[in-house]
Structure formats: structure tokens, C-alpha cells
Amino acid sequence: MSVQERKQRERAERERLIVATARELAEQQGWDAVTTRQLAERIEYSQPVLYSHFRGKREIIGAVALQGATEMAAAVRAATSAEDDPRARVTALARAYLDFAEHNPAVYDALFQLDGGLAYAQEDTPEPLKDAFAALLETLDAVAGDGVHPGLFTEVFWAALHGLATLTRAGRLLPEDA
Incomplete structure (x- = not known):
């Protein structure tokens, strides 16, 4: 090795x-506790x-988000692969998504609430984000219905899941009702 x-x-x-x-600190104490000073220590x-790797907290949040997108896609695929019935696959997808959001709140925030400097739904969208969308599309394409654009259906379904996750975390919706 050279x-x-x-x-x-x-x-x-x-x-x-x-x-x-950064992820560990954010999960324990929230993203406000994640500072370059705290991380360096x-x-x-x-x-x-630290700055030789990342220009600042925003890029670190983005890196955590990309890692989280990869993990979320894997969780969704693992959950849906065990089901043969398309409707059961949708239920498994929703449960896996909501479980991921519940068990990884700081990562979920990095993905959807905080500015990690990532482009969503654009040409320069990073591959892990595209793959997370693809993990949902793979299941939802089968149930989108005739004449319904599968990508748009997936976006709307994802928005509903995000709403459920957000309302549940805020205590506005009981977890068992999600």
C-alpha cells in the first residue's frame, strides 16, 4: 500500500x-449541540x-442526511421484500418509514427539516436521495392506479408519510394512530 x-x-x-x-451528538442532545468546536473536542x-473535511455544520448535516437516506432506503426495501401482496407492501413501506423517523429523529431532521445544502428532485440530487425515492417508487408504482403518474403518486404518498411522522413526533397524533 502506498x-x-x-x-x-x-x-x-x-x-x-x-x-x-455529529449524528450521535445530534441524537443525544439535538442539532443545536452540534458545533465544530464540540465535534473537534x-x-x-x-x-x-474538521474544516479540511467539511466547510461547516451545513455540510456535516448534509453528510448525515445522505447516510440516513441510504439507511432509510435499505429499511424500506427490507420491509417490503418480505411481502408479496402489493397492499401489504405499501403497509410495510409506511411502517418502515415511520419507524425510521421515530428511531432516528436527528437523522430525519437532517433529511427533511434542516438545511444540509442538498438538492432534492433536481438533476444534481445526490445518489442516496435518488435511491431513497426509488425505494418508495418500487413499491408504490404497483398501486398508483391507471392514468396516475407513479412519480407524482410517490411524492404525494411520501408527503403524507412525512406529515404523519411530523405530527407523531410533535405529539399531535398518537403513534398507534399513524
Whole structure:
């Protein structure tokens, strides 16, 4: 292994550590507690090292969001793959989505509430976000109905799920009613 390969590996590991630490801190104390100073202290690197990976908190939020999108897509696919009936797959998709939102509130906020500098529904949308949408579309395409655009149906269904997750977190809707 060359020195350059080792340095790239170490850099990637530091970046993973920064993202994991930010996520952990946000889940424990909320995103307000995630500062570059706090992160630098927790990962035992200087703030300039942190800034060599991310320009600031916004990019860190974006990195957590991308990681979360990948995890959410995997959770949805795992839940829906166990079902043969299209309606049961939709129910499994909804439950997996709402469970993800409930068990990962800081990640969910990074994905949908905070500015992580990510482009949604555009040409330059990062691949993990596109894949999260695709994970929903794979199931919802089968139930969209004749004459209904599957992408639009998926967007509306996703919006409904987001509303349920948000209302449940706010205590306006009981979890069992979601």
C-alpha cells in the first residue's frame, strides 16, 4: 500500500468519525449541540482538521442526511421484500418509514427539516436521495392506479408519510394512530 493510499484511507476514516460523532451528538442532545468546536473536542482533532473535511455544520448535516437516506432506503426495501401482496407492501413501506423517523429523529431532521445544502428532485440530487425515492417508487408504482403518474403518486404518498411522522413526533397524533 502506498503512502497516498494510506492517507486517503485515514482521511476517509476521519470523515466517517466526524459524521458518526455529529449524528450521535445530534441524537443525544439535538442539532443545536452540534458545533465544530464540540465535534473537534469529541473526535480529538483540531477545528482546522474538521474544516479540511467539511466547510461547516451545513455540510456535516448534509453528510448525515445522505447516510440516513441510504439507511432509510435499505429499511424500506427490507420491509417490503418480505411481502408479496402489493397492499401489504405499501403497509410495510409506511411502517418502515415511520419507524425510521421515530428511531432516528436527528437523522430525519437532517433529511427533511434542516438545511444540509442538498438538492432534492433536481438533476444534481445526490445518489442516496435518488435511491431513497426509488425505494418508495418500487413499491408504490404497483398501486398508483391507471392514468396516475407513479412519480407524482410517490411524492404525494411520501408527503403524507412525512406529515404523519411530523405530527407523531410533535405529539399531535398518537403513534398507534399513524
